[in-house]
Amino acid sequence: MELSNTTQYAIRMLSYIANSHGKLQNAKELSTILTIPYKFLTKILTQLVKSEFIISIRGREGGYKLAKPASEIMVLDILNQFGDIVKENQCILGIGTCDSENKCSLHDQWVIPKEMMIKMFAQTSLENLEGDEFKI
Amino acid sequence: MELSNTTQYAIRMLSYIANSHGKLQNAKELSTILTIPYKFLTKILTQLVKSEFIISIRGREGGYKLAKPASEIMVLDILNQFGDIVKENQCILGIGTCDSENKCSLHDQWVIPKEMMIKMFAQTSLENLEGDEFKI
DNA sequence: TCTTAATACTACCTTTTAGTAGTATTTAAT
DNA sequence: ATTAAATACTACTAAAAGGTAGTATTAAGA
Numbered sequence: 001m002e003l004s005n006t007t008q009y010a011i012r013m014l015s016y017i018a019n020s021h022g023k024l025q026n027a028k029e030l031s032t033i034l035t036i037p038y039k040f041l042t043k044i045l046t047q048l049v050k051s052e053f054i055i056s057i058r059g060r061e062g063g064y065k066l067a068k069p070a071s072e073i074m075v076l077d078i079l080n081q082f083g084d085i086v087k088e089n090q091c092i093l094g095i096g097t098c099d100s101e102n103k104c105s106l107h108d109q110w111v112i113p114k115e116m117m118i119k120m121f122a123q124t125s126l127e128n129l130e131g132d133e134f135k136i
Numbered sequence: 137m138e139l140s141n142t143t144q145y146a147i148r149m150l151s152y153i154a155n156s157h158g159k160l161q162n163a164k165e166l167s168t169i170l171t172i173p174y175k176f177l178t179k180i181l182t183q184l185v186k187s188e189f190i191i192s193i194r195g196r197e198g199g200y201k202l203a204k205p206a207s208e209i210m211v212l213d214i215l216n217q218f219g220d221i222v223k224e225n226q227c228i229l230g231i232g233t234c235d236s237e238n239k240c241s242l243h244d245q246w247v248i249p250k251e252m253m254i255k256m257f258a259q260t261s262l263e264n265l266e267g268d269e270f271k272i
Numbered sequence: 273t274c275t276t277a278a279t280a281c282t283a284c285c286t287t288t289t290a291g292t293a294g295t296a297t298t299t300a301a302t
Numbered sequence: 303a304t305t306a307a308a309t310a311c312t313a314c315t316a317a318a319a320g321g322t323a324g325t326a327t328t329a330a331g332a
Contacts, residue, residue, distance in 0.1 A: 006320080105151050105270040293314075300307085
């Protein structure tokens with residue numbers, strides 16, 4: 001019941017980039033600051049560029065910055081991008097899809113916590129994660 | 137953000153065995169009824185025996201049944217047994233452990249959903265999953 | 273124009289999770 | 303005793319996730 005390493009890394013990178021308010025950040029520094037293996041980090045950054053969370057400036061003095069305002073990038077979007085799915089009708093026991101008509105034995109207990117989780121991820125943007133008091 | 141296949145299978149198996157109220161269930165039938173690959177299912181059953189969720193009767197006419205009352209087997213115990221951890225101080229971004237003193241940027245948003253999830257898993261027993269109206 | 277510091281691409285290696293195969297052991301029924 | 307039907311054990315294979323290596327491309331600065 002955890003986010004994948006890739007998703008965790010992606011959120012932390014985006015969060016840090018958001019906190020730089022437009023100043024370009026390069027992969028080498030991000031790797032050092034966030035203690036994420038350089039080569040793995042660049043791989044994820046490239047995915048984030050392709051999925052249009054960030055834009056990259058190539059060449060010397062290049063780096064990365066957000067492609068849109070931090071307030072418009074929701075944590076749920078990041079989860080979806082990296083396959084860490086939390087869907088409304090997802091069955092917690094993996095028996096197809098679940099709803100009130102056709103449910104697994106854990107469905108009723110799972111409804112409320114699931115709703116809260118989804119709501120939280122859907123309503124939280126990178127802007128909400130800004131601040132210097134947090135671990136990075 | 138899902139349970140592992142193994143955990144999902146384990147819950148479904150235990151749930152089905154609980155619903156048999158003491159009647160022995162054998163692996164072959166369980167595999168057919170729950171559509172879980174036979175060899176993988178027996179591997180998990182053996183783990184469930186070792187971790188004392190169920191007891192096995194070997195030999196012809198053998199099978200499996202719960203080792204204790206369904207009301208005493210909590211879903212959280214099953215999750216713990218199979219490494220699908222949901223811990224109080226677990227950091228959702230994977231930066232060590234999180235608490236109100238030392239927190240990641242998602243910590244505050246995560247507190248409530250996490251609590252609800254843990255509480256639900258901790259309070260739900262196999263007895264609560266009984267019933268014939270559910271997918272199996 | 274050459275160098276250097278940056279991102280991008282392709283391919284590979286490692287670890288974990290999921291699943292399979294075959295054989296040994298146990299025990300009730302005949 | 304023998305057979306058949308069940309669990310247990312050991313070892314392997316396959317797929318997915320995590321991570322690494324090397325080279326190509328880009329562009330600012332000397």
